[in-house]
Each structure stands twice: as C-alpha cells, then as structure tokens.
Amino acid sequence: MIQTILDAHADWVDPTLADGLVEIGARMDRMGWVPGSAGNLSARLSDQVIAITSSGVHKGRLSRSDIIPVDLAGQALRNGDRPSAETLLHCQLYARDPSIGAVLHGHSVAATVLSRHEPGDAILLEGYEILKAFPGIRSHEAQVLLPVFDNDQDIARLAAQIAPILDPAASIIPIGYVLRGHGVYAWGPDIERCFWRLEALEFLLRCELERRQIG
Amino acid sequence: MIQTILDAHADWVDPTLADGLVEIGARMDRMGWVPGSAGNLSARLSDQVIAITSSGVHKGRLSRSDIIPVDLAGQALRNGDRPSAETLLHCQLYARDPSIGAVLHGHSVAATVLSRHEPGDAILLEGYEILKAFPGIRSHEAQVLLPVFDNDQDIARLAAQIAPILDPAASIIPIGYVLRGHGVYAWGPDIERCFWRLEALEFLLRCELERRQIG
Amino acid sequence: MIQTILDAHADWVDPTLADGLVEIGARMDRMGWVPGSAGNLSARLSDQVIAITSSGVHKGRLSRSDIIPVDLAGQALRNGDRPSAETLLHCQLYARDPSIGAVLHGHSVAATVLSRHEPGDAILLEGYEILKAFPGIRSHEAQVLLPVFDNDQDIARLAAQIAPILDPAASIIPIGYVLRGHGVYAWGPDIERCFWRLEALEFLLRCELERRQIG
Amino acid sequence: MIQTILDAHADWVDPTLADGLVEIGARMDRMGWVPGSAGNLSARLSDQVIAITSSGVHKGRLSRSDIIPVDLAGQALRNGDRPSAETLLHCQLYARDPSIGAVLHGHSVAATVLSRHEPGDAILLEGYEILKAFPGIRSHEAQVLLPVFDNDQDIARLAAQIAPILDPAASIIPIGYVLRGHGVYAWGPDIERCFWRLEALEFLLRCELERRQIG
Numbered sequence: 001m002i003q004t005i006l007d008a009h010a011d012w013v014d015p016t017l018a019d020g021l022v023e024i025g026a027r028m029d030r031m032g033w034v035p036g037s038a039g040n041l042s043a044r045l046s047d048q049v050i051a052i053t054s055s056g057v058h059k060g061r062l063s064r065s066d067i068i069p070v071d072l073a074g075q076a077l078r079n080g081d082r083p084s085a086e087t088l089l090h091c092q093l094y095a096r097d098p099s100i101g102a103v104l105h106g107h108s109v110a111a112t113v114l115s116r117h118e119p120g121d122a123i124l125l126e127g128y129e130i131l132k133a134f135p136g137i138r139s140h141e142a143q144v145l146l147p148v149f150d151n152d153q154d155i156a157r158l159a160a161q162i163a164p165i166l167d168p169a170a171s172i173i174p175i176g177y178v179l180r181g182h183g184v185y186a187w188g189p190d191i192e193r194c195f196w197r198l199e200a201l202e203f204l205l206r207c208e209l210e211r212r213q214i215g
Numbered sequence: 216m217i218q219t220i221l222d223a224h225a226d227w228v229d230p231t232l233a234d235g236l237v238e239i240g241a242r243m244d245r246m247g248w249v250p251g252s253a254g255n256l257s258a259r260l261s262d263q264v265i266a267i268t269s270s271g272v273h274k275g276r277l278s279r280s281d282i283i284p285v286d287l288a289g290q291a292l293r294n295g296d297r298p299s300a301e302t303l304l305h306c307q308l309y310a311r312d313p314s315i316g317a318v319l320h321g322h323s324v325a326a327t328v329l330s331r332h333e334p335g336d337a338i339l340l341e342g343y344e345i346l347k348a349f350p351g352i353r354s355h356e357a358q359v360l361l362p363v364f365d366n367d368q369d370i371a372r373l374a375a376q377i378a379p380i381l382d383p384a385a386s387i388i389p390i391g392y393v394l395r396g397h398g399v400y401a402w403g404p405d406i407e408r409c410f411w412r413l414e415a416l417e418f419l420l421r422c423e424l425e426r427r428q429i430g
Numbered sequence: 431m432i433q434t435i436l437d438a439h440a441d442w443v444d445p446t447l448a449d450g451l452v453e454i455g456a457r458m459d460r461m462g463w464v465p466g467s468a469g470n471l472s473a474r475l476s477d478q479v480i481a482i483t484s485s486g487v488h489k490g491r492l493s494r495s496d497i498i499p500v501d502l503a504g505q506a507l508r509n510g511d512r513p514s515a516e517t518l519l520h521c522q523l524y525a526r527d528p529s530i531g532a533v534l535h536g537h538s539v540a541a542t543v544l545s546r547h548e549p550g551d552a553i554l555l556e557g558y559e560i561l562k563a564f565p566g567i568r569s570h571e572a573q574v575l576l577p578v579f580d581n582d583q584d585i586a587r588l589a590a591q592i593a594p595i596l597d598p599a600a601s602i603i604p605i606g607y608v609l610r611g612h613g614v615y616a617w618g619p620d621i622e623r624c625f626w627r628l629e630a631l632e633f634l635l636r637c638e639l640e641r642r643q644i645g
Numbered sequence: 646m647i648q649t650i651l652d653a654h655a656d657w658v659d660p661t662l663a664d665g666l667v668e669i670g671a672r673m674d675r676m677g678w679v680p681g682s683a684g685n686l687s688a689r690l691s692d693q694v695i696a697i698t699s700s701g702v703h704k705g706r707l708s709r710s711d712i713i714p715v716d717l718a719g720q721a722l723r724n725g726d727r728p729s730a731e732t733l734l735h736c737q738l739y740a741r742d743p744s745i746g747a748v749l750h751g752h753s754v755a756a757t758v759l760s761r762h763e764p765g766d767a768i769l770l771e772g773y774e775i776l777k778a779f780p781g782i783r784s785h786e787a788q789v790l791l792p793v794f795d796n797d798q799d800i801a802r803l804a805a806q807i808a809p810i811l812d813p814a815a816s817i818i819p820i821g822y823v824l825r826g827h828g829v830y831a832w833g834p835d836i837e838r839c840f841w842r843l844e845a846l847e848f849l850l851r852c853e854l855e856r857r858q859i860g
C-alpha cells in the first residue's frame with residue numbers, strides 16, 4: 001500500500017540533495033563527530049520517502065551512491081541497499097513533523113562523555129545565549145531540558161522510549177535528544193539549518209562538559 | 216536628518232571590505248567561534264555608516280550579499296535588510312571611538328563557560344605575555360580587567376550597562392568585553408587587526424579556563 | 431629461505447597502496463596523532479611482504495618513496511632502506527592473522543596521558559556505542575578490555591610481552607592495544623578500515639580521558 | 646667590523662628559505678600557536694646572518710617580505726626593517742651552536758598555562774616515548790628537565806638568565822625552554838626538523854597539562 005503512494009521517482013535521490021548530505025558529512029568529520037563509520041545523515045525527499053546514508057560507510061567521505069532512498073518505515077526502496085539500523089529513529093522524526101526536512105546524528109566526545117556523566121534523563125541547559133538558535137526560545141533565561149535516553153540495541157524499543165517527547169499532543173518539541181554513551185540527534189527544516197542546530201547542540205554539550213571539568 | 220549626512224553611496228558595501236568580513240567569518244568558523252548563526256562581524260564604511268553581517272546567516276559561510284549597510288543608530292539603509300539585534304552594540308563602539316574600524320563578536324566555548332564560572336563583573340588577567348597584543352600594554356606584569364556583563368535580551372538596556380566602560384572620559388578603553396554565557400566583543404583599527412585581538416582575547420580566555428580545569 | 435618464497439616484485443611497493451598510506455598519514459597528522467616523526471603506518475603487500483613507513487620521516491607529509499618493503503621478520507628488502515625499530519610489532523600482527531591488511535600506530539595525547547594514568551594492564555571500556563566499530567561486538571553493553579603494555583625500548587622483548595593477547599588459541603583478538611606513555615596500535619582488513627578503527631580507538635581513549643577530567 | 650665579515654648578499658633572504666618559514670608559520674597557525682602577531686620564526690642564512698620574521702605581523706599569514714635579515718647581534722641589515730624585540734633570544738641560540746639552523750617560538754595554551762602552574766624552574770618530563778624525538782635521548786625512561794624562565798620584558802636581562810643552560814661547557818643542551826606565561830623556544834638543524842621538535846615539545850606540554858587536569 002505504501003508502495004502505491006510513493007512518488008514514481010522514489011528509487012533515486014536528487015543529486016543536489018545528496019551532494020548536500022555529502023558536504024555536511026565532511027563538515028561533521030572535520031568536527032570529529034563521525035569517527036569510524038559512526039553517524040547517520042538524512043533528508044526528506046517527499047512525504048513518504050527520505051534519503052539516508054548507507055550503513056557501514058565513513059560519513060566524512062561520502063559519495064552520492066552512499067545516499068539511499070527509504071520509506072518512512074525505514075525500508076530500502078531498492079534491492080541491495082542497506083540502510084542503517086538507526087534509520088527508524090530518523091523516520092520517527094519525519095513522521096512526527098512534516099516540517100522536518102533533515103535529521104543529523106553524530107557521535108561527539110562531549111555528547112558521549114556528558115550523557116554518561118549525567119545520571120538523570122535530561123541535561124538542564126540555561127543561561128546560554130545560543131539556546132536562541134532553537135525555535136520558540138527567545139532568551140538565554142529559558143530553562144531547556146535536553147532529553148537523554150539510555151542506549152538500546154533494539155531500535156524499535158528505543159523508538160518507543162523516545163516517542164513520548166515527540167507526541168504531537170505535547171506542547172513543545174525538544175531541541176534534540178541524546179542517546180547515552182552514543183550521540184546526539186538533531187533535526188531542522190533543511191540540511192543546512194539542521195547542521196546549524198547540530199552545531200548549537202554540540203556547543204552546548206561541550207560547554208556543559210567543560211563546566212563540569214573545572215576543578 | 217541622518218539621511219542627509221550620509222554618503223551618497225551609503226546603500227552599498229565596498230566589495231573588498233565585504234570580502235574581508237567573509238574571510239574573517241571563515242576563520243572564526245574554523246576556530247569554532249560561530250556555531251549555528253551565532254556571531255556578528257562589522258567594519259566601518261564611513262563616519263556614519265558601517266557594514267555588518269545580516270541576521271540569521273552562518274558567519275562561516277558568508278557571501279557578499281550577507282554584508283549590509285546600517286547607520287550608527289543600527290538602522291538598515293536599504294529596504295528589506297535585516298541587521299542583527301546586536302547591531303547596536305557594534306554601533307556603540309564605532310560611535311565611541313572614530314579609530315575603531317572593525318568589531319567582531321563570536322561565541323566560543325571558553326568565553327561562554329568562563330564567564331558563567333566567574334561570579335564577578337570582570338576576569339582578572341595578569342602574567343600573560345599575550346596581553347601585549349593590546350594597545351598601551353607593554354608588559355605581562357600589567358593587571359588587566361576584562362569586563363563581564365550579565366547577558367540581556369534588551370539590547371538598549373545592555374548597551375546602557377556597557378556604556379560606562381566606554382566613557383570617553385575614562386582613562387583607558389578595555390581590551391574587549393564578555394557577555395556572560397554569550398560571547399566576546401573585540402574591536403580594532405581594521406578587520407585584520409581586529410581579528411588578531413579577537414585571537415588574543417580567545418587565547419586568554421582559553422588559558423584561564425584550562426587553568427581552572429587543573430584538578 | 432624466506433628470500434626464495436618472496437614475490438619477484440617484493441622490492442617495490444604498489445603505488446596505489448603507497449598513496450593510500452600517504453593519505454592516511456596526512457589524516458593522522460590533521461588529528462595531531464603523529465607529532466615530529468612519530469608513528470608508523472603499514473599495509474600488507476603479500477603473504478610475506480609488507481610496506482611500512484621509513485624511519486625518521488614525518489608521517490603527515492609522506493611521499494611514495496618513504497614507504498618501503500620489508501619481510502615479516504622486519505628486514506628491509508632493499509639495500510639502504512631503514513624501517514622503524516617498531517616494524518617488528520607490525521610484523522607480529524601480520525604474522526598472527528592473514529586477514530590483517532593494514533596496521534596503524536600513532537601517538538595521541540589521549541593515549542599517552544590515559545595509559546600513564548591507568549595503573550593496571552588494561553583500560554575497561556563499556557557503555558560506548560562506538561565499541562560496535564570492532565568485529566564481534568554487537569552492543570554497547572559489552573565489557574571490553576583494551577590492553578596496556580609498559581613501554582620498552584627492546585622491541586623484541588616488548589613483542590614477547592604482547593604475544594599472549596595475540597595467541598591464535600585465544601578466543602578473541604583485542605580491539606587494539608596501547609603502549610604506556612607511547613601510543614596506540616590498530617589493525618584492520620585494509621588501510622581505510624584500519625583508519626576507522628584507529629578513529630574509534632582514539633575516540634574511546636579521548637572519552638575516557640575527558641571522563642576522568644571531570645572535577 | 647661585523648659588517649666587513651658579512652656575506653655580500655647579507656641584505657637579502659634566500660626565497661626558498663623564506664618560503665619555508667612562511668609555510669611553517671601557516672602550520673603553527675593551524676595548531677593555534679601564533680595568536681594575533683605572537684611568535685617568531687627564524688633560520689640561519691650564514692655564519693653571521695639569520696632571517697627572522699618581522700615584528701607586528703601575523704605569523705600564520707606571512708609573505709616573503711615579512712622575513713628580514715639580521716646579524717647575530719639582532720640588528721637589522723636593511724634600513725627600515727623592524728625585527729622583533731625577541732630576536733636576541735634567537736641570536737643567542739645561533740651563536741651558541743653552529744649546528745642550529747632554525748629557531749621557532751610560539752605561544753600555545755599548553756605552554757602558557759602549564760608554565761604558570763609549575764612553581765619551579767623546570768618541568769620534569771619522563772615516561773614519554775616522544776622524548777626520543779630529541780638528540781641524545783634513547784629511552785622513555787630518561788628524566789628530562791625542560792627549563793622554565795620567568796618572563797621578562799628586558800630581553801638582554803632575560804638572555805642572561807637563559808645563558809647558563811646554553812653554556813658550551815655544560816654537558817648537555819636542553820630540548821628547548823619555556824618562558825613562563827609566554828611560550829616555548831625550539832631549535833633544530835633546519836626549519837623542518839625544528840618544527841618536528843616544536844611539535845614534540847608542544848605534545849609533551851599538552852600531555853603534562855591534561856595529566857594535571859585529571860580530577
């Protein structure tokens with residue numbers, strides 16, 4: 001059924017959009033956020049189709065052919081394509097909010113160390129001007145909770161844990177979330193602005209970590 | 216009235232100067248000082264006009280058209296241009312001292328974390344050779360106070376807080392200033408040398424932060 | 431005898447493979463892992479021959495001629511070539527496992543500081559998603575011991591210390607190892623994937639170091 | 646008198662050597678070791694003449710014309726050239742040892758913070774493999790003292806403080822030295838290998854600083 005509603009061109013990825021993900025991957029690599037083959041990058045192609053990085057490639061040295069189309073259930077639309085196990089977490093975001101055009105997931109040292117140091121289920125962020133990078137936040141005085149979820153290799157179970165913070169009935173959508181000992185998820189209306197939010201999130205996490213490193 | 220005293224060419228920005236800001240933005244980005252769309256860069260065009268980065272663009276990937284002319288009251292000189300809310304802080308500096316040719320404002324991790332850790336209204340810097348990067352300082356033995364202001368979303372009110380340290384009657388002008396949890400403001404006779412002072416300020420802030428991180 | 435079983439072309443290095451090592455050296459340099467002339471990079475040429483970086487050159491600015499062929503006993507196959515003293519540690523790995531196609535050794539600040547801080551003979555790694563970068567590890571919940579050996583200028587004696595963890599009878603091969611106050615050894619099926627594992631190892635070491643730097 | 650023994654071409658700098666210093670300046674800048682106009686780079690032109698960076702320029706964006714010839718007393722050989730005040734510290738090294746072909750001085754965060762934290766007149770370095778980067782050191786077990794001098798704006802007086810560690814009668818020449826709150830001096834037979842030693846020194850200083858930052 002999903003098959004029938006797919007765009008006739010669902011099995012290929014717009015080269016401009018693929019190039020955008022390739023370039024953002026290189027930027028993430030320069031920041032040290034995609035060690036090994038870590039991280040996933042995606043962008044929306046249509047209501048029902050997203051483009052996402054293939055499993056097992058280095059996200060800092062992508063080529064167009066590493067960007068593959070999947071449906072919102074996370075299924076590859078072409079035989080032989082191998083989307084990442086975490087594709088479902090991307091799909092969950094695209095399904096939640098039609099205005100989301102891109103999702104970036106990276107593994108930074110700050111996100112990894114801070115989320116393991118934080119015993120609770122959120123990191124409290126306040127007093128940071130950069131919080132204004134996120135929609136609806138107009139002052140550094142805002143108290144913002146960045147959700148932290150325990151990591152889980154069962155992605156469907158993990159998605160179920162994450163679902164409540166993405167509930168359409170909830171008054172606000174969070175600025176992103178962190179998987180403990182794993183990394184950060186950021187989203188935005190397009191690839192470029194999603195990267196800006198990822199930069200802002202990583203900046204906040206690095207600040208919080210360095211703050212805790214003061215003797 | 217201001218309109219009448221403006222240069223006939225007030226509505227456009229000298230391309231060489233715009234390119235200078237574009238290049239400094241890229242350098243600030245490589246240092247990690249302009250995450251997301253953070254930061255503002257400006258340079259003086261004439262007695263009454265400055266060129267400043269537009270609001271809501273990434274300062275590490277500027278193009279000439281992102282550099283817009285504003286008057287010393289912070290008003291855009293062309294319809295549709297959208298200067299940053301913080302333009303007023305730039306204007307305050309240009310109005311204070313006709314020898315100021317450029318102002319750079321970035322958001323670094325060191326400035327953000329250190330200014331939040333520092334309870335007082337200044338960071339004491341002494342014993343640093345690099346202090347000699349600033350006018351009038353001839354020895355590392357100088358005791359230099361880098362002012363820290365509490366952040367405020369009301370920029371006019373913030374400017375009023377800052378005004379006393381820029382009082383023309385004051386014996387010395389500070390080496391820069393920091394907005395708590397926000398970032399640093401640096402100024403200089405031209406774009407290049409303003410960047411040198413920003414580098415020196417950020418170096419000092421990073422040193423002070425790492426010193427406090429010793430166990 | 432070894433001489434007779436060598437490939438007729440054992441005395442030259444495939445230029446594509448040499449270029450691969452040159453490029454990885456530049457990447458390691460950008461990460462700060464090969465200060466001065468530190469580090470060694472190698473790749474397998476055949477069952478009996480490996481290509482390895484020459485002694486006393488900067489690994490971030492290699493040229494093809496800096497990559498020299500040696501046999502599995504670490505002996506240069508051409509007169510005048512000077513392999514590193516640590517070549518034997520590379521050979522030990524190639525001899526242990528025919529599926530190893532590349533070995534990278536770098537000196538990072540994290541590996542150096544952490545291995546000196548760790549009093550024991552291994553660093554325990556658990557709770558890190560990035561552990562899945564290594565073969566056979568399917569969950570962040572795995573408890574992984576990264577062996578740490580006391581540094582020794584007698585490389586044959588050091589190799590004998592390392593031998594037990596590479597014992598073919600052992601159930602698992604470690605994810606790499608660290609020489610205390612010295613650096614890390616990583617291996618993989620080819621140059622590119624070996625670099626990925628090195629990135630993952632260095633990421634883990636940096637995380638552990640920053641964790642211990644929290645006040 | 647010195648004038649008469651100078652090479653007939655003492656008033657110009659070999660372009661290849663100048664380009665070498667330009668390139669090393671760019672590398673030092675990428676490492677963050679020459680903020681603002683900090684640092685000095687020099688290389689020997691002859692027994693009596695050295696080439697050194699001009700005062701008040703950014704060492705990361707040098708051009709050939711920023712490299713000026715001076716005699717071993719630190720005097721410019723051309724009218725209008727303005728060598729740095731610290732030129733005398735370079736000259737002291739070239740005069741001490743004819744095998745010294747290059748001297749590099751940078752301002753790193755690690756050198757600055759660590760030298761201020763260290764109360765004594767030397768930093769003890771031991772247990773580091775990278776110590777072998779320096780002549781005469783064959784084991785990480787060597788105990789190496791890196792001299793630290795209190796900073797002084799009177800360069801002649803500072804040179805006199807430094808003189809004893811460079812005494813030709815002393816059994817060993819140190820691996821470099823640090824000016825407290827200021828930066829590091831490194832030397833070597835040529836520009837390239839001097840940079841390697843600077844990298845090794847900075848690596849050691851960063852390691853020592855991070856070690857002290859462990860909670």
